[in-house]
Amino acid sequence: MNGLMNGKRGLIMGVANNHSIAWGISKALAAQGAKLAFTYQGEALGKRVKPLAAEVDSDFLLPCDVEDIASVDAVIAAIKERWGKLDFVVHAIGFSDKNELKGLYADTTRENFSRTMVISCFSFTEIAKRAAELMSEGGTMLTLTYGGSTRVMPNYNVMGVAKAALEASVRYLAADYGTRGIRVNAISAGPIRTLAGAGISDARAMLSWQQKNSPLRRTVTIDDVGNSALYLLSDLSRGVTGEIHYVDSGYNITSMPTLEALRT
Ligand code: NAD
Secondary structure, eight states, X not given: OOOTTTTOEEEEEOOOSTTSHHHHHHHHHHHTTOEEEEEESSHHHHHHHHHHHHHTTOOOEEEOOTTSHHHHHHHHHHHHHHTSOOSEEEEOOOOOOGGGSSSOGGGXXXXXXXXXXXXXXXXXHHHHHHHHTTOTTOEEEEEEEOGGGTSOOTTTHHHHHHHHHHHHHHXXXXXXXXXXXXXXXXXXXXXXXXXXXXXXXXXXXXXXXXXXXXXXXXXOOHHHHXXXXXXXXXXXXXXXXXXXXXXXXXXXXXXSOOHHHHHO
């Protein structure tokens, strides 16, 4: 199928480099004709994002740190001025102090709990509220989550709690905006080697566990996530909202290690 996203304009938030999940999503959308705008967090990342944006024919780059709500407002204002509307938004943003992505969840500090929640969870609600104002003809929103939201994963700690709240936000936002023809979904991706992923202690062990124990016996790639995102952001999924869609080689359905893994 070609041209699924022809005529659609969307905002991608969360490309840091060519390993970012948001970059996998961007490639899949651009290949189907979408026009993209990108945000970047700080000038150092901006230098990396600019050539990537050029690869998908975009010169629309905007600085944004979601801790500074004025910068989110400026992004929305710039899109309104240049495009007048928005068809979709991708929120692929997460952060927590890496010193707390190890050890006990119980040791999470109040300061890092709040910061993690604001950046990794509440920013999606703040962005959704603003983006919806540019979606008078309907639209789609997508965020990224991880299975550590519903099951305990070693070291994921406060991020798991933030992702649980993010998934609940997806359902509440889907209910808020459904009557306006705006759909809100999340992809729950399996572990992938990225900048954010590397912040979690023993990330390598998690990747190897997933590879050995998921039904597909492999980890997922940013292109796997990109293709599923294309489905959720395009009209192919027009009857789907409030969904947490797993792209994890089926790991979430398992209840114990495979027998091969137990024997090795
Ligand atoms: P990444 O490091 O490439 O992307 C994370 C992005 O978050 C970066 O672009 C960073 O600039 C941005 N960010 C962090 N704090 C920000 C702030 N204050 N303001 C604006 N942007 C900010 O890593 P990724 O793995 O591609 O992460 C994207 C999303 O996918 C995250 O929500 C992450 O939790 C989620 N996720 C990742 C995995 C994985 O294994 N890598 C699995 C499931 C879900």
